[in-house]
Amino acid sequence: MIPExxxxxxxxxxxxxxxxxxxxxxxVIAAVFALVGIAASAILGTANPKQFFFSWLVSFLFxxxxxxxxxxxxxxxxxxxxxxxxxxxxIGETTFAMLPVMAVLFLPLLLGLHDLYEWSHAEAVxxxxxxxxxxxxxxxxxxxxxxxxxxxxxxFIAVLYYRGSRGQDATGDPGISARLRRxxxxxxxxxxxxxxFASVDWIMSLTPHWYSTxxxxxxxxxxxxxFIALLSVVAAAMRRAxxxxxxxxxxxxxxxxKLLFAFTVFWTYIAFSQFFLIWYANLPEETTWYRARxxxxxxxxxxxxxxxxxxxxxxxxxxxTVKRNGATLAVGGAWLLxxxxxxxxxxxxxxLHPEGLRVSVLDVAAFVxxxxxxxxxxxxLMRRQALVPLRDPxxxxxxxxxNA
Amino acid sequence: MALLVPELPKGPHYGILAEFATPADLYHAxxxxxxxxxxxxxxxSPFPVHGLETxxxxxxxxxxxxxxxxxxxxxxxxxxxxxxVHASAQPLVISGKPYFAWPAMIxxxxxxxxxxxxxxxxxxxxxxxxxxxxxxxxxxxxxxERVTDDAFFISIESWDPRFDPSATGKLLESLGxxxxxxxxxx
Numbered sequence: 001m002i003p004e005x006x007x008x009x010x011x012x013x014x015x016x017x018x019x020x021x022x023x024x025x026x027x028v029i030a031a032v033f034a035l036v037g038i039a040a041s042a043i044l045g046t047a048n049p050k051q052f053f054f055s056w057l058v059s060f061l062f063x064x065x066x067x068x069x070x071x072x073x074x075x076x077x078x079x080x081x082x083x084x085x086x087x088x089x090x091i092g093e094t095t096f097a098m099l100p101v102m103a104v105l106f107l108p109l110l111l112g113l114h115d116l117y118e119w120s121h122a123e124a125v126x127x128x129x130x131x132x133x134x135x136x137x138x139x140x141x142x143x144x145x146x147x148x149x150x151x152x153x154x155x156f157i158a159v160l161y162y163r164g165s166r167g168q169d170a171t172g173d174p175g176i177s178a179r180l181r182r183x184x185x186x187x188x189x190x191x192x193x194x195x196x197f198a199s200v201d202w203i204m205s206l207t208p209h210w211y212s213t214x215x216x217x218x219x220x221x222x223x224x225x226x227f228i229a230l231l232s233v234v235a236a237a238m239r240r241a242x243x244x245x246x247x248x249x250x251x252x253x254x255x256x257x258k259l260l261f262a263f264t265v266f267w268t269y270i271a272f273s274q275f276f277l278i279w280y281a282n283l284p285e286e287t288t289w290y291r292a293r294x295x296x297x298x299x300x301x302x303x304x305x306x307x308x309x310x311x312x313x314x315x316x317x318x319x320x321t322v323k324r325n326g327a328t329l330a331v332g333g334a335w336l337l338x339x340x341x342x343x344x345x346x347x348x349x350x351x352l353h354p355e356g357l358r359v360s361v362l363d364v365a366a367f368v369x370x371x372x373x374x375x376x377x378x379x380x381l382m383r384r385q386a387l388v389p390l391r392d393p394x395x396x397x398x399x400x401x402x403n404a
Numbered sequence: 405m406a407l408l409v410p411e412l413p414k415g416p417h418y419g420i421l422a423e424f425a426t427p428a429d430l431y432h433a434x435x436x437x438x439x440x441x442x443x444x445x446x447x448x449s450p451f452p453v454h455g456l457e458t459x460x461x462x463x464x465x466x467x468x469x470x471x472x473x474x475x476x477x478x479x480x481x482x483x484x485x486x487x488x489v490h491a492s493a494q495p496l497v498i499s500g501k502p503y504f505a506w507p508a509m510i511x512x513x514x515x516x517x518x519x520x521x522x523x524x525x526x527x528x529x530x531x532x533x534x535x536x537x538x539x540x541x542x543x544x545x546x547x548x549e550r551v552t553d554d555a556f557f558i559s560i561e562s563w564d565p566r567f568d569p570s571a572t573g574k575l576l577e578s579l580g581x582x583x584x585x586x587x588x589x590x
Contacts, residue, residue, distance in 0.1 A: 272507075272510065275507070276507055276510065276511075279507050280499070280507070280508065282499065282500070318472070320468075402454070402455075
């Protein structure tokens with residue numbers, strides 16, 4: 001039996017949602033939203049299945065990327081033995097614990113492979129030498145096997161880290177932190193590879209003639225900005241709701257804000273580099289993807305992304321005061337979450353609507369359906385657990401953290 | 405403006421130097437000197453003491469604004485220089501692009517922005533600290549040599565409105581100073 005470690009920096013009742021608190025109702029409210037969204041998607045989707053699958057894909061990718069960003073956030077802190085973010089780790093753990101849920105939400109897409117992916121049509125491949133050349137990779141059975149593999153690997157890592165952290169709450173065994181730290185380095189490599197291939201399969205292969213060797217890191221950059229934005233919103237909302245308001249301090253918010261600022265710049269660097277090299281070389285097989293996004297109303301969206309995903313948050317998040325205040329930080333986070341959705345929308349939708357931006361009610365329905373399931377499951381998990389890793393060896397360090 | 409004030413006090417005395425044995429003594433003494441309303445003084449330690457800037461009541465440095473201004477200047481300069489060269493002074497068709505092909509100008513714009521911001525940070529810091537300074541009246545003190553080893557100091561300069569050679573010395577002694585020394589001007 002593992003000996004009991006009695007050094008508890010925080011009592012469990014300081015770090016749980018108290019009975020009767022408004023947050024206890026979130027799972028039910030979100031589940032109602034999910035049901036409404038699913039019903040609306042089913043009813044409207046039968047009339048327009050192509051639009052449904054594209055809308056579902058965007059919303060699926062949005063919430064999946066938040067979960068993958070959360071997994072990276074927690075893994076990197078284990079690998080680097082980071083101390084400051086321990087009080088925020090349970091938010092990340094709850095988010096990546098949604099990866100098995102995302103596997104279920106992926107299933108509807110399997111019904112729409114023919115609506116989504118040109119390479120899944122035998123007759124399209126038959127008259128296209130390029131698609132024939134890519135057929136050993138881009139074919140339906142292998143696509144499904146890869147998807148199963150991605151979700152198996154992600155769920156395995158997610159469950160391992162979630163169970164480990166919850167187990168430490170119960171036993172206080174510091175050996176769990178050491179074991180998870182040793183596994184974190186290899187897990188980051190596996191995550192980087194699977195995330196890259198998943199972005200190629202699910203987004204890049206929408207336009208199967210086009211390729212970009214930077215696409216994986218582009219998807220990663222967006223996913224990490226997305227999760228940090230979510231983290232800033234959730235942490236600020238918790239403090240406002242009187243949960244962890246003495247645990248998460250302006251010092252922690254400040255660091256979340258710095259990460260948000262830094263990875264907004266990183267996303268811009270990657271997004272621009274991908275565009276810049278293709279634009280400069282001007283090779284027809286590479287420029288098609290950007291050509292589609294530089295015409296008509298898609299060009300307006302492209303320019304809006306430059307302003308909204310880079311310029312505005314860059315100057316907004318630069319100052320110290322904005323990052324140390326929950327409300328102002330959450331405004332920046334919510335804005336960047338919206339921009340992250342728009343970024344994915346901009347990557348996916350021009351394949352369906354090359355003529356220009358066509359917002360559909362199915363976009364809303366799919367977002368409410370996927371988001372409702374995601375929020376319902378995550379908030380249900382939050383009710384059942386401590387909101388911070390109660391007996392992590394570095395919890396005291398994190399509680400006392402101050403920016404120099 | 406810090407840059408406009410004279411470098412060192414005029415008058416017979418430079419100020420008073422008090423030596424403390426531990427970082428904790430220094431920290432608490434700084435709080436008291438701050439609360440006594442002194443403005444022209446400094447603390448000296450062999451290593452950074454966390455929270456000392458709060459204990460001293462230091463205002464935030466204006467350096468970030470210098471860096472921002474320099475960074476924006478550099479970026480604007482880089483962009484305008486390329487614009488002028490490519491679109492006005494020496495228009496050349498390069499790989500079929502328009503004269504004013506703004507994406508091609510982003511790398512240089514970015515690099516000049518970073519360069520100017522970095523130069524602003526380094527030289528702005530030196531200027532705000534009035535460095536380089538080749539000598540300082542504090543170096544007359546023999547005990548001050550230990551500031552890079554194992555001793556902690558507070559120096560209060562004589563041009564502080566609240567400075568008084570005997571009263572200020574007594575205050576520092578009452579705060580637990582190991583030694584108090586009146587330093588002459590050069």
